[in-house]
Amino acid sequence: MDEDPVDDPRPVTIEDGVVTRPAGPWSPTVHDFLRHLRARGLTCVPEPLGVADGMERLVHIEGDSGGDGWRHQHSEAGLRSAAALLRRIHDASLDWSPPPDGVLQEPVAVVGEGEAVWCHGDVGPWNMVWHDGEAVALIDWDFLHRAPRVDDVAYALQWFAPARDDELALTWHHFPEVPDRAARVHSFLDAYGDLPPFDVPEVVARRMEATMALELRIARAGVEPQRTWVAEGSQERAAAGVRWVRDHAELLRP
Known part of the structure; x- marks a missing residue:
């Protein structure tokens, strides 16, 4: 997160x-x-x-991840492979139960309806391992939590659509041109498959707000790096991102 x-x-x-x-x-x-x-x-x-x-x-799983992972999700094939990978993991998670003494991170506020699975909580290109433009693994499971499937999907769409302004799409995500976000949302949802209908921009915005709330709780507990992020204005930047999603909802509806 x-x-x-x-x-x-x-x-x-x-x-x-x-x-x-x-x-x-x-x-x-x-x-x-x-x-x-x-x-x-x-x-x-x-x-x-x-x-x-x-x-x-x-x-260690060999391949590109972290900052090296961003470029692989630009293509249709990379985008769809990420969604399909997430679906496979969600499906396999259904029958897991934590051990009696199990501990999980402070839970996030879940969004969406439908079948609950075990969610990753931080699905983005940087937390996937990529080979030849295909997502082959999902790493860094610190925010494991149980929630409807769309909780992870909405989080992922912020980064894979991306649900961010044109400047960030070009400079941060390194797209060669401003992407067709609605088409990318459609491709991601199609590759994931069989989700209940939901209002993509509103659910993405709510998932972003849940992430903000979790970051703030962690920061107030004195945990790094979240404490530094908040001190340096992360909440204000995230709030601006939420406003952008709601103000440009038509760009995200498939």
């Missing part, structure tokens, strides 16, 4: 094919979830290796 995807200041290392990163109280529960998905044949999430001494270890 980022105001915008930025480099995480926490010390993350990759050595001998293993990612080592700081763990949270929720990390053992997330690892249980990842083991569940992998037991169902999904190799599109990291293989967890355990949590010890405040650090978690996972098998």
